[in-house]
Amino acid sequence: xxxxxxxxxxxxxNTQFACCDKIAAHxxxxxxxxxxxxxxxxxxxxxxxxxxxxxxxxxxxxxxxxEAEGADVVIMNTCAIREHAEQRxxxxxxALTHTKRRHPEQKIFLCGCMAGETKVxxxxxxxxxxxxxxxxxxxxxxxxxxxxxVLSRKKRQFYIEDEPGSIAEGIPQVRDNTLKAxxxxxxxxxxxxxxxxxPYVRGRERxxxxxxxxxxxxxxxxxxxxxxxxxxxxxxxxGKDLESGMDFADLLAAIAELPGDFKIRFMTSHPRDASxxxxxxxxxxxxxxxxxxxxxxxGSSRVLKAMNRHYDxxxxxxxxxxxxxxxxxxxxxxxxxxxxxxETEEEFEETISLIQQVHYDSLFxxxxxxxxxxxxxxxEDPTPKEEKNRRFDKLCAVQNAxxxxxxxxYVGKVMPCLVDGTDKDMLTARTEGGRLVRFIGDxxxxxxxxxxRITGATTWSLTGELAD
Ligand code: SAH
Ligand code: SF4
Ligand code: F3S
Numbered sequence: 470x471x472x473x474x475x476x477x478x479x480x481x482x483n484t485q486f487a488c489c490d491k492i493a494a495h496x497x498x499x500x501x502x503x504x505x506x507x508x509x510x511x512x513x514x515x516x517x518x519x520x521x522x523x524x525x526x527x528x529x530x531x532x533x534x535x536e537a538e539g540a541d542v543v544i545m546n547t548c549a550i551r552e553h554a555e556q557r558x559x560x561x562x563x564a565l566t567h568t569k570r571r572h573p574e575q576k577i578f579l580c581g582c583m584a585g586e587t588k589v590x591x592x593x594x595x596x597x598x599x600x601x602x603x604x605x606x607x608x609x610x611x612x613x614x615x616x617x618x619v620l621s622r623k624k625r626q627f628y629i630e631d632e633p634g635s636i637a638e639g640i641p642q643v644r645d646n647t648l649k650a651x652x653x654x655x656x657x658x659x660x661x662x663x664x665x666x667x668p669y670v671r672g673r674e675r676x677x678x679x680x681x682x683x684x685x686x687x688x689x690x691x692x693x694x695x696x697x698x699x700x701x702x703x704x705x706x707x708g709k710d711l712e713s714g715m716d717f718a719d720l721l722a723a724i725a726e727l728p729g730d731f732k733i734r735f736m737t738s739h740p741r742d743a744s745x746x747x748x749x750x751x752x753x754x755x756x757x758x759x760x761x762x763x764x765x766x767x768g769s770s771r772v773l774k775a776m777n778r779h780y781d782x783x784x785x786x787x788x789x790x791x792x793x794x795x796x797x798x799x800x801x802x803x804x805x806x807x808x809x810x811x812e813t814e815e816e817f818e819e820t821i822s823l824i825q826q827v828h829y830d831s832l833f834x835x836x837x838x839x840x841x842x843x844x845x846x847x848x849e850d851p852t853p854k855e856e857k858n859r860r861f862d863k864l865c866a867v868q869n870a871x872x873x874x875x876x877x878x879y880v881g882k883v884m885p886c887l888v889d890g891t892d893k894d895m896l897t898a899r900t901e902g903g904r905l906v907r908f909i910g911d912x913x914x915x916x917x918x919x920x921x922r923i924t925g926a927t928t929w930s931l932t933g934e935l936a937d
Pocket of ligand 2: 658659660661662665666667668702703739
């Protein structure tokens with residue numbers, strides 16, 4: 470695995486823009502506007518990468534469409550986090566043989582985290598001849614060149630070499646949502662949690678320069694963004710690889726000082742690196758949403774050690790309690806894994822008790838999925854599948870009851886919410902903590918902050934009405 474970082478120069482990017490021009494000219498020669506479909510799996514990092522792919526495609530003359538059928542380019546931006554995610558991609562990739570049969574000129578690409586696994590690219594080389602190109606996340610900045618090579622040489626392209634992790638500034642982006650903008654602040658991960666594939670497929674941690682991040686934030690605010698979500702696998706270690714002297718809390722403060730009516734969110738925070746300074750900064754600025762996604766993974770210190778998480782139950786709880794003491798309305802969410810190899814019934818019960826102690830608003834719950842090549846995949850795992858499923862169901866039931874209880878506590882309160890869309894004949898809005906509220910109102914309210922009185926609650930969402 471290559472551990473270096475490389476900054477892509479303007480000249481190198483210009484060669485990509487030249488390929489965009491060649492592709493656009495190619496389609497002008499044919500005399501029709503080509504179409505492209507990008508399907509995104511996995512986390513917000515992939516959503517952000519897809520916005521860049523759509524940016525490149527738009528610059529190359531493509532119109533972005535919402536389905537694979539009939540599209541001239543189909544890109545699958547994939548996730549490798551669990552086996553199930555990969556199976557879904559292979560299933561959908563197989564189904565594309567039919568769309569290609571009906572539209573033989575269709576060019577199909579697979580990128581994202583699965584493209585960083587040799588076993589995946591080998592399987593595609595051998596068994597998926599209808600796929601025209603595979604490129605790993607390190608090569609995303611070269612997409613125009615890859616597409617041009619496919620169009621002009623009529624040959625499959627595999628850009629999967631283990632390159633240094635790249636930082637490329639200035640790739641055009643077509644954002645999905647003008648109200649809510651994703652802004653990547655760093656790429657990769659150094660943590661090597663023993664169950665996780667991300668460090669192997671996304672490379673080492675590398676931070677964008679603060680000035681580039683601030684410029685992007687200013688730009689999205691000027692274009693109407695009301696929420697900015699800062700992205701990284703471990704945002705709390707932002708800046709460690711730079712000489713700017715700016716850590717994540719400093720970066721948050723600098724963004725919060727920008728003029729405009731917006732809120733800042735961020736994910737994901739690793740508990741080891743979440744500092745008191747971070748919580749102090751969150752508490753200080755109104756523009757930083759009082760919402761924290763702080764994955765704990767397990768309530769057992771022994772399991773946390775086996776996971777290589779570098780914190781224990783006590784330090785985790787201490788940090789959460791400190792954050793809550795500063796921000797009583799803090800909305801807390803987390804990720805948790807059930808059935809890590811060797812997890813005993815008692816250790817699972819420690820997870821349950823931690824959930825009850827912290828009282829999360831909601832949880833992302835996962836059953837351990839062995840990822841080939843990671844240390845946990847070869848750990849002894851005597852617990853039967855049925856037993857893991859039982860633990861998982863119990864965990865979900867405990868959490869659902871807590872979520873419902875917290876949501877019922879909102880009923881009667883008036884909360885400022887960002888109106889962000891529609892759902893059937895109702896409008897949707899988000900509380901500052903990110904909770905979904907449905908209410909009746911005029912579509913002209915979309916994009917504004919409104920005070921909503923909460924009138925009803927379920928485990929998953931709230932209903933409300935305009936308070937003023
Ligand atoms: N960087 C983030 C998480 C990224 S992956 C962090 O460290 O918190 C999102 C979640 O997927 C993880 O928090 C973990 O709960 C889950 N996950 C990762 N690998 C997994 C695996 N092999 N099996 C089951 N869940 C996994
Ligand atoms: Fe995976 Fe751990 Fe990195 Fe998160 S911090 S991406 S769980 S290795
Ligand atoms: Fe999946 Fe890659 Fe994100 S493995 S969760 S898409 S970083």
